[in-house]
Amino acid sequence: MDRRAAKSLRQRPQRPPAADGGPEVLEFTEVAVPAPQAGEVLVNVGAVALNNTDLWTREGAYGRPDDPKALSGWRGPIDFPRIQGADVAGRVAAVGTSITGGLVGRRVVIDPAIYDTTGPDAHPVGLMGSERDGGYAEYVTAPLERVHDVTESPLTDDQLATLPTAYGTALGMIERGQLRAGETALVTGASGGVGLALVQIARARGAHVLAVSSGSKIDAVRAAGAHDVIDRAGDIPEQVRAVAPEGMGVVLDVVAGELVGEGLPLLREGGRWVIAGALGGYDVAFDVRRLYLHNAQVIGSSMHTPAYFGLLMDLARRAEVQPVVAAAFPLDQAAQAQGELSRREHVGKIVMHP
Known part of the structure; x- marks a missing residue:
C-alpha cells in the first residue's frame, strides 16, 4: 500500500x-x-x-x-x-x-x-x-x-x-446465564441494539422469548422472534405472570432500575437474572430472600x-x-x-x- x-x-x-x-x-x-x-x-x-x-x-x-x-x-x-x-x-x-x-x-x-x-x-x-x-x-x-x-x-x-x-454483549449474557432450549427468557429493552440481538439469539437457541417493548416498536420486536411482547407502559410483572405463570428461567436485562426488585420474584427456582445495562437506573434494591430462598442468581455481564x-x-x-x-x-x-x-x-x- x-x-x-x-x-x-x-x-x-x-x-x-x-x-x-x-x-x-x-x-x-x-x-x-x-x-x-x-x-x-x-x-x-x-x-x-x-x-x-x-x-x-x-x-x-x-x-x-x-x-x-x-x-x-x-x-x-x-x-x-x-x-x-x-x-x-x-x-x-x-x-x-x-x-x-x-x-x-x-x-x-x-x-x-x-x-x-x-x-x-x-x-x-x-x-x-x-x-x-x-x-x-x-x-x-x-x-x-x-x-x-x-x-x-x-x-x-x-x-x-x-x-x-450489541450481539457480542447479547451472546455474553446468554452464555453466562446458561440459557437452555425450552426455557422461558424475558428480554428487557428489546427494541434496542442489544435487546433485539438478545431476542434473535435466544430464539435461535430454542428459548421461549418474552420481550419488553412499547408502541410502534412492538411489531418489529415480534418480527425479530419474540413469542410474546410485554408493553413497557403497563405493569410489567403483572403482564409477565399472565403470559408465563410458571415464571422465567432467565431474565436478560439491559434496563435494571426498579424492575430488578419488582421482577426478581418472577424467576423460577434456580433462575438467573443477567444484567448488562442500566438504562432504567443503576441504584437497585431487592428483597434478598427472593435470591437465596430460591437458589436464584443475579449475574453481571460485560460484553x-x-x-x-x-x-x-x-x-x-x-x-x-x-x-x-x-x-x-x-x-x-x-x-x-x-x-x-x-x-x-x-x-x-x-x-x-x-
Missing part, C-alpha cells in the same frame, strides 16, 4: 476534543492514516455501528467505583482527543511486519475488546473507541488476533458492523470473551442472525447520528459510512 497516496485521502475521523459533553464536542478533522505496527492489521472501514457506549463515553457517564457520579469513561479517565467507534466491518488494507497469509483484501470484523489476559475466557477491560482509537474513521488498526475473516458471509458490511458490541466472539463470528458466517439496520449516516453527520441514537425512537442499529 502506498502510504503517501493513502495520506492524501481525506482522513477525517470523528474526535471529541479534551472534554466530556454533548454532541457539540465532536470535531470532524483530518489525521494521518495509522501505520500498522508489528502484529497489527490496518482495516479500511466499510461501516461502523453506533452504541450507547459512544454516548456515555462522550458524556463521561460511567462514574467510578468510589464516586458513581464522577465523569469517567468505561474503565476510568479517557485520553482526549479520542476517535470513537467500537464496531467495525471493512477490508484489510495492509498488515504489519511478521504477518503472512494473504489477509490483504479480505473482509473482516474487528473484536473491539481489550482483554485482561490471554486465553479464550479473558474478560474485557477496555474497548476500541474508548481506551484506544476506533472506527469513526476511514482506517483503523487492530491486533491480528482481534481481526476475524468473514469474507464468505452473506451479510452486508452494515449488518456485520452491528455485531461486535463477551474471545471464545464468545468466535461463536458470534460463526453465526455471522452462516448468517444465522439477521441484524436490523435502522438508519445509515455519513461520517460527517456523526453528531446527528448520535442524536438519533439518544432519542431511542428507532428499532435495531444505526451505522455510519466513512
